[in-house]
Amino acid sequence: MTDQNQTTVVGALPNDGSEAGPIAPVLVTRLTWALFLACLGALGARLLGWWEPTGAAFGPFAVDGLTLLLWVVVTFFAGIVDSYSLRYLAGTRGMVRFFGRTLAFTLAVMTLAAADHAVAFVAAWLVMGLVMADLIGHVPGWPQAQSAARLARRYFLGSSALVGAALTVLWWETGATTVSGAVAAPGSLPTTTVFAVAGALVLAAMIQSALLPFHGWLLSSMTAPTPASALMHAGFVNAGGILLLRFAPVVTAEPAVMLAIVVVGAASALGGKLLKSVQPDVKRRLGCSTVGQMGFMIMQAGLGFFGAAIAHLILHGFYKAYKFLASGSRVEHVGPDAGREGDSLGPVGLAVSLVSALAGGAVFVALTGKGAGLDSGLLLTLIVVVTTLHAARTALARTALPMSARLGAIPLVFLPAIAVYGAVYRTVERVLHDLPVVAAPAELTLAHGLVTAAFLVTYVAVETGAYRHSRRLYVALLNAAQPPAATVLTSTEEYNEY
Structure with missing residues (x-):
């Protein structure tokens, strides 16, 4: 950019032992x-x-x-x-x-x-979103960053309006000006009111947690400095699960609402995984991973296990903060086929992964008691089994160790990891014991069975790579993963001032 005037935003670090800033x-x-x-x-x-x-x-x-x-x-x-x-x-x-x-x-x-007063709650929700939008557009004079900030701000204003509308309706129906008072007696609310309030809250949670189809702001947020991305993916997107927990007495009042939460969570869990498969850069792959993980978190809330959702968002926060702050080390100068020779696990590797996943589910049931009855706890355990299976297969395929060592290490690594997850879950439930609703398992219905079957079929298609045979799906995923053009950096010359 030698023919353009641009203000330098980065200066040299002092090397004389003085303060660096x-x-x-x-x-x-x-x-x-x-x-x-x-x-x-x-x-x-x-x-x-x-x-x-x-x-x-x-x-x-x-x-x-x-x-x-x-x-x-x-x-x-x-x-x-x-x-x-x-x-x-x-x-x-x-x-x-x-x-x-x-x-x-x-x-x-x-x-x-x-915040317990309705005004304080909505104000804090709004300020949280506006500050995060400012972090997304942190770099001054960068048009793409400012466009991404404006896009995010519109999403967050929308979610704040939904939360405000939900609390306004609750105030009108109950006369309570506090969150605790408004959710104290959901049984006294008309069914239409419950659906309206719960629908507004679920939509707000979906926007804040970047669930499909509201994931656009998250994929456009790559203009944010990497530390801001870490804070966003480790903390900000978790607000959706927290919102559902705060208003759990309302959203659990109607089984249809809880089933809808499971459906939208499952769609994002699988959609995020599919979108990740077509991303060429590290940060956007992590963004799509967050979409999928937030889907799993919302699914757990929809099954009635809000403690599991909170435990998930805490552990995911640790993982995603590390991933973003270490994203620079993930950039490798290798060919497109490098490092893929271990992808074929063979029948032994598949068997070890499956046995480890089933054993992980058994450990989870033994530690938490969830999944021991004929209720939605079975589906929660299924989520544990599926995630363990995926992690085990990924470790077997990517770890640069001899296959025999990998096969032996899988149960030794993942079973203790499930035990740690179970312990975190139990601790979270203990901390949350004074909330009105922490666990509200639902009876299994035919609808739950259909959603589970569709989820498993799609998951197997993704894991086996069968979806790659559809060019139409590939194009659809590319289009769905494209952020608005105004937020996309098309040339490094647009920000490289040197």
Whole structure:
């Protein structure tokens, strides 16, 4: 870009031993870690029985188990992102602004977690979305980043309007101005009101968690700095599951609503996996993976196991934060056929994967008790089996170890991992015991059977690669994965100022 004038946004790092940047980012990072330690101490006191904040009200706010758990999670992820960003953004002109936004996002999520008054809840939901949109468009003078920010802002304003409408209807019907009061007696609400409120809440959750067909804002958000992407995928998209848990008494009042949540979750779980298969770059593949994982999380909520959904979003947050912050190391200069010789597992590898998955499901049932009866817990266990099977097959195909070593390591690695998941699930349920609804397993119906059959058939088609034989599907996936043209960078010259 030698023939254009452009303001330099990156400067040289000092090498004379002086401070590498302004003091504000360091102070924000230390404050965030101090908040994490304080929240962790409060959560530990609750788990040890030293403090029981059930229903503790502070004006428009109330502290319960979910509040403490979310405070710990969001401050931890924000602390990791801030610590990483001290070096990642060193020398950039917008460094102070970035740290101001991450602190504002952290405080907005903490406010949302504690908000009980309807106005405070909607305001925190709105601010959280607007701050994240600003992070997406963080780079000044970059048209694609600003377009992506505007697109995300429209989505988040829409989800905020849906949440506001749901709370307004609840206030009109119940006279309660608090979230806890509005959801206290869903049985007294007319059926049409329940469907309207639940529908608005589910749509808002789908938008915030980037479920199909609302995934466009997430795939357009790759203009955000990598630390902002980590915070987005580890924390922001989880808001959909949190919203459904807060309003669980309403969404569980009608079995049809819960079945619809299972359907939209299953569609995104499979759709995200399919979209990932046609992505050429690391960050967008991770974005599609998030769409799929949020689908699994919403499925668990639709089955009535909100504790499982919260455990899923916490563990997924750890995984996705690491993946984004380490995304640079995943860029390899290899040919398109390199490293694929291990893809064929053979009958022995397939048998080991299947046995490990079934054993993982048995371990999950033994540790949690879910899936031992003829209810939706069986489908929750099926999700555990399916995810374990996929992880085992992926590890067998991609790990650069002799096949004999891989076969022996699969049960030794994945069975303890399932045990850890079960322990996290039980701990989360213990923390959330003061919420109105944490588990509401549904009776299995023919509709559940049809959804499960369709899910399994599609999943097998994806895992075996049968879907690759359809050119029409390939084109459809490419089109569905394309973000709006205004957010796509078509030439590196558009941002390379050197």
